[in-house]
Amino acid sequence: MQLTTERLALVPLDVDRDLADLHVMFADPLWAEAAFAEPTADFDASRDRLAENFSDNGDLTWALRAPGSSDAIGVIGVYSDQGTSTRRLSWYLRRDHWGQGLMGEAARVVVDHLLTLPGIDDVGARYRRTG
Template identity: 65%
Template sequence: MLKTARLDLVALDVERDLGALHAMFSDPAWARGGYMTPTASMDESRERLAGEFGDNGGWTWVLRVRPADDAAGVIGVFSDQGSSIRGMSWYLRRERWGAGLMSEAARAVVDHLLQRRSSASRRGSTHATYGRSPSRGTRAWTSSAGCRARTTARSRSRS
């Protein structure tokens, strides 16, 4: 679990979190804000989660705004989309927009991924990891072959 001043970021468990996330995905006003079609069923919401985050190695968290236990949103690394460039995607329930929650969550997730990179470097890992560009201090995705690309981010919410 990752923690911030206001949030608990807990590993996504689709069965546990689907109800709250479906409420978000099926909200027509929320969907208009993200330029997508609202989901019509729990199965559609499950498919949306699988398509977005299903094969990202478990790097997906739900946001819980303390003291609540329900999912206020979800954040994670893109699923593999056939490219060496990876980024983050997030969704936040409409009633939580405008409070800076996703900015807070994104900082925690990126910091966590950067810490994993540092640990992997010390162990000589050959997996792709996040890193910092030494010239600009920007965050980047670095493959084991040394290829580097800027991290992209896309948002379906206003944070």
């Protein structure tokens, strides 16, 4: 299901379609440093990162786009490691779109949507600093 906000279209993630755009983000050394991750070296590593975080979440992952654009500028979805009626969100946004409040806007519409789905009673997000 596509979701929309004032400034974003959230389109169900299609890894084959969105991988090239998301790889640009995952390969960015400054983005990776801020995310406490290693930059991905190639498309396969970026595909693996997406699979690790979102592959078995019941298709509850969206690519973020500016309206009218086909470029994925980020991704938001439910973590793969669910097993309760509480779902946790994870998200990534390209560095050139930071500081605009886009992810907060996306998270609000995703949370509202998730809470309408059967079997989901609570939604949370966690920021973990390492190192």
